[in-house]
Amino acid sequence: DVKVTQSSRYLVKRTGEKVFLECVQDMDHENMFWYRQDPGLGLRLIYFSYDVKMKEKGDIPEGYSVSREKKERFSLILESASTNQTSMYLCASSTPGQHTYEQYFGPGTRLTVT
Amino acid sequence: GNSVTQMEGPVTLSEEAFLTINCTYTATGYPSLFWYVQYPGEGLQLLLKATKADDKGSNKGFEATYRKETTSFHLEKGSVQVSDSAVYFCALTLTGFQKLVFGTGTRLLVSP
Numbered sequence: 001d002v003k004v005t006q007s008s009r010y011l012v013k014r015t016g017e018k019v020f021l022e023c024v025q026d027m028d029h030e031n032m033f034w035y036r037q038d039p040g041l042g043l044r045l046i047y048f049s050y051d052v053k054m055k056e057k058g059d060i061p062e063g064y065s066v067s068r069e070k071k072e073r074f075s076l077i078l079e080s081a082s083t084n085q086t087s088m089y090l091c092a093s094s095t096p097g098q099h100t101y102e103q104y105f106g107p108g109t110r111l112t113v114t
Numbered sequence: 115g116n117s118v119t120q121m122e123g124p125v126t127l128s129e130e131a132f133l134t135i136n137c138t139y140t141a142t143g144y145p146s147l148f149w150y151v152q153y154p155g156e157g158l159q160l161l162l163k164a165t166k167a168d169d170k171g172s173n174k175g176f177e178a179t180y181r182k183e184t185t186s187f188h189l190e191k192g193s194v195q196v197s198d199s200a201v202y203f204c205a206l207t208l209t210g211f212q213k214l215v216f217g218t219g220t221r222l223l224v225s226p
Contacts, residue, residue: 043158
């Protein structure tokens, strides 16, 4: 079974802090994704990566950056956390195959910025 | 552009009732379609998928048929259980692209 793990289930940070959210997958997937989930808005893509050291902006990259130094690990960085970044953050991974592009999700990190 | 529209929730049903959650899409090409489910406190799991027109995806008693003529992928289940209470997301992806486009999600609440 594919396993995607995220470093924390719950996180509370103060405004202005630098925040790191870590995601690790164990299936040698090329693609990794960071989403945020908010009520009434569904999932919105922040950043994604096709390969090590590769990154692409998603739909809402402002205020975020990412790092992918190893294939299995994809980090989301909030350079200076703000209260409007309070949200559920979901990591996912996938590998291209037979036109399905299924994504496998981690359990999520609920971040509260006070 | 590419987008997915789902019916707003919550959908509230009694156990053993019939479920339909509507999903329609707009896509510039020929998408693959998915239903994901999120149980309380968990991440999303793929529930079922369909990759071409008239395909029927099915899993755990849930079904959805890819209808190109109506650009729809409605989720159905003949008899829901309390354990089906969750948020359901319809999504699409286009051949050659790696990104999923999600709907806003529909919360299902099933009471005994």
